[in-house]
Amino acid sequence: MSHKRPIGIFDSGIGGISIWKEIITLLPNENTIYLADSKNAPYGQKSKEEIIEFSVKNTELLLERNCKLIVIACNTATTNTIKYLRANYNIPFIGIEPAIKPAALQTKTNAIGILATKGTLSSELFNSTSQKFSEGINIIEQIGEGLVPLIESGNIDSVEMDNLLRKYLNPMLEKNIDYLVLGCSHYPFLIPKIRKIVGNKITIIDSGEAVAKQTLSILKQQHKLLNNNIKPHHKLYSNSGITTIQQIVNDLKKNYLIKKLDF
Numbered sequence: 001m002s003h004k005r006p007i008g009i010f011d012s013g014i015g016g017i018s019i020w021k022e023i024i025t026l027l028p029n030e031n032t033i034y035l036a037d038s039k040n041a042p043y044g045q046k047s048k049e050e051i052i053e054f055s056v057k058n059t060e061l062l063l064e065r066n067c068k069l070i071v072i073a074c075n076t077a078t079t080n081t082i083k084y085l086r087a088n089y090n091i092p093f094i095g096i097e098p099a100i101k102p103a104a105l106q107t108k109t110n111a112i113g114i115l116a117t118k119g120t121l122s123s124e125l126f127n128s129t130s131q132k133f134s135e136g137i138n139i140i141e142q143i144g145e146g147l148v149p150l151i152e153s154g155n156i157d158s159v160e161m162d163n164l165l166r167k168y169l170n171p172m173l174e175k176n177i178d179y180l181v182l183g184c185s186h187y188p189f190l191i192p193k194i195r196k197i198v199g200n201k202i203t204i205i206d207s208g209e210a211v212a213k214q215t216l217s218i219l220k221q222q223h224k225l226l227n228n229n230i231k232p233h234h235k236l237y238s239n240s241g242i243t244t245i246q247q248i249v250n251d252l253k254k255n256y257l258i259k260k261l262d263f
């Protein structure tokens, strides 16, 4: 039955697991296939052409595996490729973008911080959204250079990570932000560390839950929701080392084994 076809999810690596977690929580019956393209991480420093090439490769593998919908669980890939993918493949795509809108609509200090990759912050899609909501608001953009490689290599709890986060966040605090938007799907894994630096008065927003809700809404709309109580299959693949991603999945108390796959 076509409803049983899996939801395909891809990211440049571990980051999209933060989205996968929200999807399997909100849609507990659905089957999923997750691709961590860690071999090519970080996408954030690559050219648009390269990001399109990787996203096409990931999409074609998910199509071969008969996915019914694809979630681009990566802000960098979404902001640089979703238009291309939608124009070239006949399957629904759901993307993730930095949540500027809720931050801009709710800020009281009229200053919000956005931490994202260079690829996202320089994309047309990000800049047009940012312009729409920037009137009267100081949007402080910061490239999180170096954060993704540290996460991918299992060095979240390192002095280097603490130093980088302080370097990126302290100038935002000086500008009196009250909202911090995490514009990269890898960054939710840093929330406990970020919280220690920014304190409790700042609202941290990431887009994981919104993506899961959008996935639910599109599947409903297209009558493709899986409504049974059979235990779902989740297939998680990485094309590079699996130790760190396995640890992250274990920490979420999700009992699934990551497999190595050459793609």
Ligand code: DGL
Pocket: 011, 012, 013, 015, 016, 041, 042, 043, 044, 045, 073, 074, 075, 076, 077, 117, 120, 148, 183, 184, 185, 186
């Ligand atoms: N996790 C991705 C994002 O949301 C990309 C990080 C990277 O590979 O640079 O932007």
